[in-house]
Structures are given as structure tokens and as C-alpha cells.
Amino acid sequence: MASLKDVAKEAGVALGTVSRVLNKSENVSPKTRKKVEKVIKKLGYQRNRVARRLRAKEGKTHMMGLLIPDIQNPFYVEVVRGVEEYALANDYAVLMCNFAQEEAREKLYLNIMRSEGIDGLIVAPVHQWDKGVIDLVHSGLPIVCVDRGLSGIEADVVVVSNSQGTFEAIELLVQLGHERIGFIAGKPQIPTSMERLRGYEAALRRYDIAKDESLIKFGDSKHESGKELSKELLSLEKPPTALFTGNNLITLGALETIHKRGLNIPDDIAIVGFDDMYWSISLNPPLTAVSQPGYEIGRRATEMLLQRIADPRREYAKVELRTKLVVRQSCGSHQGSTG
Amino acid sequence: MASLKDVAKEAGVALGTVSRVLNKSENVSPKTRKKVEKVIKKLGYQRNRVARRLRAKEGKTHMMGLLIPDIQNPFYVEVVRGVEEYALANDYAVLMCNFAQEEAREKLYLNIMRSEGIDGLIVAPVHQWDKGVIDLVHSGLPIVCVDRGLSGIEADVVVVSNSQGTFEAIELLVQLGHERIGFIAGKPQIPTSMERLRGYEAALRRYDIAKDESLIKFGDSKHESGKELSKELLSLEKPPTALFTGNNLITLGALETIHKRGLNIPDDIAIVGFDDMYWSISLNPPLTAVSQPGYEIGRRATEMLLQRIADPRREYAKVELRTKLVVRQSCGSHQGSTG
DNA sequence: ATGAAAGCGCTAACAG
DNA sequence: CTGTTAGCGCTTTCAT
Numbered sequence: 001m002a003s004l005k006d007v008a009k010e011a012g013v014a015l016g017t018v019s020r021v022l023n024k025s026e027n028v029s030p031k032t033r034k035k036v037e038k039v040i041k042k043l044g045y046q047r048n049r050v051a052r053r054l055r056a057k058e059g060k061t062h063m064m065g066l067l068i069p070d071i072q073n074p075f076y077v078e079v080v081r082g083v084e085e086y087a088l089a090n091d092y093a094v095l096m097c098n099f100a101q102e103e104a105r106e107k108l109y110l111n112i113m114r115s116e117g118i119d120g121l122i123v124a125p126v127h128q129w130d131k132g133v134i135d136l137v138h139s140g141l142p143i144v145c146v147d148r149g150l151s152g153i154e155a156d157v158v159v160v161s162n163s164q165g166t167f168e169a170i171e172l173l174v175q176l177g178h179e180r181i182g183f184i185a186g187k188p189q190i191p192t193s194m195e196r197l198r199g200y201e202a203a204l205r206r207y208d209i210a211k212d213e214s215l216i217k218f219g220d221s222k223h224e225s226g227k228e229l230s231k232e233l234l235s236l237e238k239p240p241t242a243l244f245t246g247n248n249l250i251t252l253g254a255l256e257t258i259h260k261r262g263l264n265i266p267d268d269i270a271i272v273g274f275d276d277m278y279w280s281i282s283l284n285p286p287l288t289a290v291s292q293p294g295y296e297i298g299r300r301a302t303e304m305l306l307q308r309i310a311d312p313r314r315e316y317a318k319v320e321l322r323t324k325l326v327v328r329q330s331c332g333s334h335q336g337s338t339g
Numbered sequence: 340m341a342s343l344k345d346v347a348k349e350a351g352v353a354l355g356t357v358s359r360v361l362n363k364s365e366n367v368s369p370k371t372r373k374k375v376e377k378v379i380k381k382l383g384y385q386r387n388r389v390a391r392r393l394r395a396k397e398g399k400t401h402m403m404g405l406l407i408p409d410i411q412n413p414f415y416v417e418v419v420r421g422v423e424e425y426a427l428a429n430d431y432a433v434l435m436c437n438f439a440q441e442e443a444r445e446k447l448y449l450n451i452m453r454s455e456g457i458d459g460l461i462v463a464p465v466h467q468w469d470k471g472v473i474d475l476v477h478s479g480l481p482i483v484c485v486d487r488g489l490s491g492i493e494a495d496v497v498v499v500s501n502s503q504g505t506f507e508a509i510e511l512l513v514q515l516g517h518e519r520i521g522f523i524a525g526k527p528q529i530p531t532s533m534e535r536l537r538g539y540e541a542a543l544r545r546y547d548i549a550k551d552e553s554l555i556k557f558g559d560s561k562h563e564s565g566k567e568l569s570k571e572l573l574s575l576e577k578p579p580t581a582l583f584t585g586n587n588l589i590t591l592g593a594l595e596t597i598h599k600r601g602l603n604i605p606d607d608i609a610i611v612g613f614d615d616m617y618w619s620i621s622l623n624p625p626l627t628a629v630s631q632p633g634y635e636i637g638r639r640a641t642e643m644l645l646q647r648i649a650d651p652r653r654e655y656a657k658v659e660l661r662t663k664l665v666v667r668q669s670c671g672s673h674q675g676s677t678g
Numbered sequence: 679a680t681g682a683a684a685g686c687g688c689t690a691a692c693a694g
Numbered sequence: 695c696t697g698t699t700a701g702c703g704c705t706t707t708c709a710t
Contacts, residue, residue: 001453003687014697019689027695049454050393051687054702060689061389071416072617080410084437088444093451096435098423105427112432114340117389223618255621265623278411279562282594284604284623342703353681358705366679390703393686399705682709693698 002043011039022047049093053117059142059309063093064302065113065121067106069147070221071098073249074277075294076124079146082298083122090306092119099126101221107132114141120305122298124148127189142308144301148191149318156308158301158319162192162274165290165323166199166244167206169272172288172325173242174207176332178270182233182240184250186221193218196246196274215240219250226253234261234269241269242331248275248289255283266332276326286328293321341382350378361386388432392456398481398648402432403641404452404460406445408486409560410437412588413616414633415463418485421637422461429645431458438465440560446471453480459644461637463487466528481647483640487530488657495647497640497658501531501613504629504662505538505583506545508611511627511664512581513546515671517609521572521579523589525560532557535585535613554579558589565592573600573608580608581670587614590626605671615665625667632660 008015013032020028021036028036039045053061066083068076080096087094095116099106103126110132113121120142125133128151137143137155145157173181183200186193197216204211217232219225226245230253233240245251251273263269265285276291300319308314347354352371359367360375367375378384392400405422407415419435426433434455438445442465449471452460459481464472467490476482476494484496512520522539525532536555543550556571558564565584569592572579584590590612602608604624615630639658647653 005687015688016690016698017696020696023689029695032696046450046454048393048456048687049451050389050456051702052689054387054389054393054686054704055688055690056702057689071410071419072413074411077410077416080437081439088447093434093455094436095432097433098419100420108427111385112388115385115388116432117387249618252618252621255623256618259621259623259625279588279591279595282591282598283621284594284598286598344703354704355682355706356680359680362705368679371679387703390686391705393688393702394704394706395686396705680710682707684705684707686704688702689700691698691700694696 001048002045003048004045007036007039007043007045010043011036059119059312061117061119062091063095063116063118064305065116065118065123066094066096067109067113067121067123068096068098069101069124069126071100073247075248075275075292078294079298079301082295082300083302084298085295086299086302086306092306101126103132106130110136114139120144120309122146122301122305125150127187128191140312142305142312144305144308146297146301154316156301156304156316156318158297158304158321159192160292160297160321160323162195162323163199163202165292165325166196166274167203168323168325169244169274169288169290170200170203171206172327173244173270173272173331174203174209176242176270178240178242179209180212180215180238180240180242182215182230182243183217183246184226184229184233184243184254185216185218185246186250188218190221193221193246200244219246221247221249223249223253223256226250227257228253230254230257234258234263239269242266243269243271245271245273248273248277251275251287251289265330270331272331280326281328283330285330288328288331289326291324291326293323296321340387341384342387343384346375346378346382346384349382350375398458398651400456400458401430402434402455402457403644404455404457404462405433405435406448406452406460406462407435407437408440408463408465410439412586414587414614414631417633418637418640421634421639422641423637424634425638425641425645431645440465442471445469449475453478459483459648461485461640461644464489466526467530479651481644481651483644483647485636485640493655495640495643495655495657497636497643497660498531499631499636499660499662501534501662502538502541504631504664505535505613506542507662507664508583508613508627508629509539509542510545511666512583512609512611512670513542513548515581515609517579517581518548519551519554519577519579520581520583521554521569522556522583522585523565523568523572523593524555524557524585525589527557529560532560532585539583560586560588562588562592562595565589566596567592569593569596573597573602578608581605582608582610584610584612587612587616590614590628594622604669609670611670619665620667622669624669627667627670628665630663630665632662635660
């Protein structure tokens with residue numbers, strides 16, 4: 001692989017001059033620039049990003065980190081796509097790691113990121129007191145949180161209207177005549193779980209429906225947990241007539257249980273889930289869901305991160321994007337199909 | 340961040356000695372080692388991976404690349420998990436990029452990888468004549484191909500028995516009484532598409548069923564294409580009684596079409612898909628599918644890559660893993676449910 | 679067993 | 695405008 005030195009020698013200029021051409025410095029004569037660019041092309045020279053990273057001051061390494069909780073969750077896949085797209089367009093490489101909802105692994109990756117010399121990081125913290133992330137914020141590394149914020153910490157964050165989104169979903173179910181609505185939540189430590197629960201409670205209050213604690217179950221945001229907890233709900237003496245599932249994996253687990261029991265959706269049990277997938281319409285019946293703009297979350301977060309890298313002193317911001325209720329057939333007689 | 344120099348000064352030894360301790364060199368007295376280790380802990384020292392990478396000889400940068408065609412495809416997500424797991428266990432960071440089936444983007448990422456100084460790369464080439472990847476192989480970088488091989492190139496590769504897997508699926512459909520079996524394939528340039536087609540043809544031959552070209556459609560391995568091509572098949576004058584879909588995204592697209600037309604699965608149309616998802620059972624009806632061991636593919640590929648990095652001259656190998664037919668309800672009266 | 683020193687490829691400060 | 699030079703933090707000789 002050709003190096004700066006090779007290019008300089010071949011072009012008959014100093015090494016620094018080549019660097020200037022590469023970095024689009026003003027102080028290069030058009031003639032020299034042309035000569036150097038020709039040699040660069042001729043030798044197929046490519047900048048060594050590692051050396052560049054080592055030497056460069058903070059904020060110019062052209063590498064950012066992305067730490068996501070669960071790559072098996074299609075929602076995060078959308079976020080990843082948004083991040084990747086925007087990063088690529090701005091000449092940033094993304095070091096992407098999946099900590100699979102394990103705090104220990106998150107810590108490990110946080111260390112790797114730090115020692116890879118990234119310019120900044122986009123992360124969905126394990127919970128709002130995530131020490132690893134908080135330490136990193138304090139260390140001065142530019143960080144944008146997605147999906148979940150940190151408690152009492154100044155940092156940029158991109159979230160969605162979890163509470164409002166859930167409210168709308170429950171409202172729809174109520175309007176369709178449901179009064180016993182089961183709610184399967186994710187881990188209570190994850191802020192989004194609690195926000196969604198608040199939306200549920202608010203909707204019940206709004207329509208004067210008494211809250212029945214036995215209809216609310218907490219799990220761990222995974223398929224298995226959706227499967228088990230829906231079983232528990234359906235086995236109640238007075239089972240719910242409708243189910244709200246707290247994320248997409250829980251939804252899929254619940255569907256498995258419902259189908260296994262031979263129940264009809266929506267006649268025996270209606271279901272609305274948080275998180276829409278582009279293939280939700282391929283489910284039978286097509287799923288009514290609260291759609292999060294995952295791609296947009298990723299894009300916006302990256303935009304904010306690059307802005308903060310460029311100007312570390314700018315005001316911290318919290319961006320809240322709106323969810324959208326996509327009504328299909330799993331919740332009952334509304335014929336609408338928005339998606 | 341503390342550096343090697345800081346540690347050396349604090350411990351009162353030379354910089355090189357600290358490096359030796361870090362690299363578990365034999366030539367350090369137990370006493371010195373202990374002293375240094377204590378300081379390392381005290382200062383919370385962490386190796387700077389960038390500097391290490393810049394200085395290190397090839398094969399010791401502790402960073403590998405992973406280039407996948409489509410992160411929205413759950414199959415590749417499984418592969419990613421397998422790679423990540425094995426890499427992490429061996430102190431390798433993974434630079435993971437998704438080229439979204441676009442050759443231009445693949446090329447771009449290939450360049451980034453090269454200039455990030457990775458030790459090796461796992462990649463699913465865009466097609467078997469993928470120039471970018473072939474050039475990289477020739478440059479001497481250790482490379483393992485997954486899912487698809489390269490034509491006429493010496494390189495390690497991990498694939499599955501695409502032809503045999505499809506054969507078994509078609510065989511099942513035939514045994515269930517189907518003779519008009521539609522086949523929706525992915526891009527013909529992708530080797531797996533053609534192998535799966537060969538399995539289809541072999542099964543027809545084996546059971547003396549004439550091949551009807553109008554039942555075979557080529558698309559681009561995506562959801563949209565599954566949707567459209569299944570529409571075409573179902574609109575034929577003599578439509579198929581069963582559908583074989585060439586990958587998971589195509590399957591989901593086909594399901595959408597089938598449900599939209601109000602057809603009953605499997606009575607009106609049976610369906611078997613290539614690729615199983617852990618939530619295939621949550622579909623209604625649960626999907627009969629050819630399951631690829633994605634996680635295992637990723638794990639094995641990484642194992643092979645690290646072996647090649649350690650010994651670049653070892654024999655090249657092609658590992659073919661077996662698929663498994665998971666029979667559920669989408670194909671008809673078999674009551675079996677293996678998944 | 680340890681110290682000293684070269685240098686990986688690059689950026690940026692300094693000198694002309 | 696361009697050349698020269700000092701490191702970034704580390705690994706790896708070469709001495710001792």
C-alpha cells in the first residue's frame with residue numbers, strides 16, 4: 001500500500017504538501033495540487049485511517065461508535081440503517097456493537113470504543129443510571145442517547161413519544177369496545193417501558209376504566225417473555241379481551257401463544273403492539289401497531305452527534321419524534337389500513 | 340487517558356518493559372511484572388488500540404471486518420451474532436458494515452476496511468465475480484466468504500446445502516400432492532439463487548413432474564419482489580397450488596399478497612420458504628421453512644478467519660453446513676411441528 | 679531481564 | 695505557497 005511518503009517522492013514534493021492536498025487546505029497552488037492528485041490516482045493511494053486517527057486531535061478521527069441493545073430487534077435495525085446512512089454521507093466509519101441487553105458486554109464494548117479513539121458515540125443505555133455511559137459522558141466524549149435517556153445527565157437524546165403513542169393505541173381499543181385490556185411491558189428498568197405504561201394508565205383514566213393490576217405484566221422485552229406472559233393473561237379467570245404488547249418481540253411471542261391456543265384475532269382477542277415492522281402486514285391478520293420512526297431516529301441522532309463533535313459547547317437538546325398508529329386488522333372492525 | 344509512558348514513569352521502569360508485561364512476554368521478572376500490573380490497575384490504564392494497530396505487524400491488529408449484504412434480513416442478523424460472539428471471545432473488535440445489496444457501497448466499505456488496517460474480513464460478496472473482494476483476496480488479506488463463494492478463487496468459504504435444502508422442501512410439497520409448484524427466486528447473479536433453483540428442478544425430475552417455466556420467477560431477494568412476483572403467479576390462468584419462496588423477505592412479501600387476496604393457507608395455496616426465523620411460528624399459519632444455521636455460519640467463518648490469520652499458508656477449505664426442513668402448518672396436512 | 683531508540687503513517691506547527 | 699520536523703502511543707529490535 002502506497003503511503004504519503006511514496007506519493008510525495010513520486011510527485012517530487014514534500015510530504016506535508018501532499019497532506020495539505022488531501023485535507024483540502026487553501027494553501028496549495030493549483031499546479032502543485034494537480035500534480036499531486038495525478039500521482040495519488042496513479043498509485044491508487046488511500047489514506048491510512050489508523051494513522052490519521054492516532055495523530056488527529058479529538059473530533060477528527062472520522063470514526064464513531066454505535067452501541068445497540070439488541071440487533072435481533074427490527075426496530076434497532078432501522079435505527080442502525082439511519083445512522084449508517086448519515087455517517088457514510090459524512091465520511092464517518094461506524095464501529096457498531098450489539099450488547100444483547102447484557103450490561104457486562106456493554107461495558108466491554110464501551111472500553112473497546114474508548115480505546116479505538118472514536119470521535120463520538122450513539123448509544124441506547126441499558127437503563128437510565130447506566131454507569132458506563134455516564135462515566136463516558138463525564139469524560140467529555142460527545143454522546144447522543146437514543147431510545148432512552150440518562151437520568152440527571154446533560155446529554156443529547158432522541159426519543160419518541162412513548163406515552164402518547166401508547167395512549168392512542170389504548171384509546172382505539174377502548175373505542176372498539178374493549179374494557180379489559182392486558183398490557184405486557186418490557187423491563188421496568190428501561191425508561192420506555194414505564195412511559196408506555198403511563199400512556200396505558202392515562203388512557204384508562206381518560207375513559208373512566210378502572211385499572212386492574214392483574215392485567216399488567218412485566219417481562220424482559222423478549223420473544224420468550226411475550227409468549228409466557230400472554231399465556232398468563234389468557235389463563236386468567238376473567239381474561240382480557242384485548243392485548244397491548246410493549247414491543248415487537250413481545251408481540252411476536254404473544255402471537256405465538258394466541259395461535260397455539262387456536263384463538264381468533266380479533267374476535268377472541270384483539271391485539272395492538274408497540275413497534276411496527278415493514279412486514280407487519282404479512283402477519284395474519286395484519287397487525288395494528290404503534291410505529292416508531294426508527295430510521296429517522298438514527299439519522300437525527302447522527303446529525304446531532306456530528307454537530308456536537310463540531311461544536312462541543314452547543315446547547316444540549318432532547319428531540320422527541322412522534323409515533324404513528326398504523327391501524328390494520330388485528331384490533332377489530334376498523335376496516336382502515338393505513339400502512 | 341493514561342498512556343504507556345505514564346505507567347512506565349509511575350512504576351519506575353522503561354516503557355518497553357510495560358509493553359512486555361502487556362504482551363505477556365516471558366522476559367519479565369515476576370517482581371517487575373507485579374509492580375507494573377499494580378500501576379496499570381491504579382491508573383486504570385487501557386491500551387490504545389489505534390496506536391497498537393498502527394505499529395503492529397499484519398495479523399495482530401485485533402480488528403476484523405464484517406461486510407454483509409442486508410442487515411434487514413434476519414438471516415444475516417444471525418450470522419452477525421455468530422461472528423460477534425466468537426470475535427469477542429478472542430479479543431477482536433468487529434468493524435461491521437451493511438452494503439444493502441449495493442455494489443457501489445460495498446466497494447466504498449471495502450476501501451474503508453482496508454484503510455482501517457483490519458487483520459481479516461468476512462464477507463458475503465455481491466456475486467461470484469465480485470471484483471472488489473477478489474482484488475482484496477489477491478492483495479493477501481485473509482478473507483472468508485459466507486453464504487456465497489467466489490468463482491475460481493482460492494479462499495475459505497462457509498455455505499449451506501442450498502440445493503439439497505430446496506430439494507427436501509419441494510419433495511415435501513410433492514408428497515402432499517402438489518404438482519404445480521411456483522418458485523420465486525432471488526437475483527440470478529447470486530449463486531444461492533441458482534443453487535436453490537437446481538434443487539427445485541432436481542426434485543421435479545425425481546418425481547417425474549414436467550417443469551413449467553411460467554411457474555419460475557426471478558426477482559431481487561426483497562420483500563417487494565416477493566409481493567409482486569407472487570401476484571403474477573397467482574394471476575396465472577392455471578395458478579400454482581403451492582409456492583416455494585427463495586428467501587425470508589420474499590416469503591413475507593408473498594404472505595402479504597396471499598392474505599390480501601383472502602386466500603387460505605394451505606388450502607388455497609401452500610407455502611414453504613427458504614430461511615426460518617425464530618418467530619416463524621408466530622405467523623399464521625406457522626411457516627414451514629428451510630432453516631439455515633445462521634449463527635453457526637457466523638461462528639465457523641470467524642473461527643476459520645482467525646485460523647487463517649494465524650497461519651496464512653494453511654489449506655483453503657469450503658465448509659458446507661446442512662439446512663433443516665422445519666415442518667409447520669403452512670404446507671398442508673402434515674400435523675408435525677418440529678420448531 | 680531491562681533500557682534505549684527506531685519508526686508505523688499521518689497532521690500541524692513552524693520556518694522560510 | 696512549500697519544506698521540515700515533532701510527535702500521536704505503541705511494538706520491537708538492539709544493546710547492555
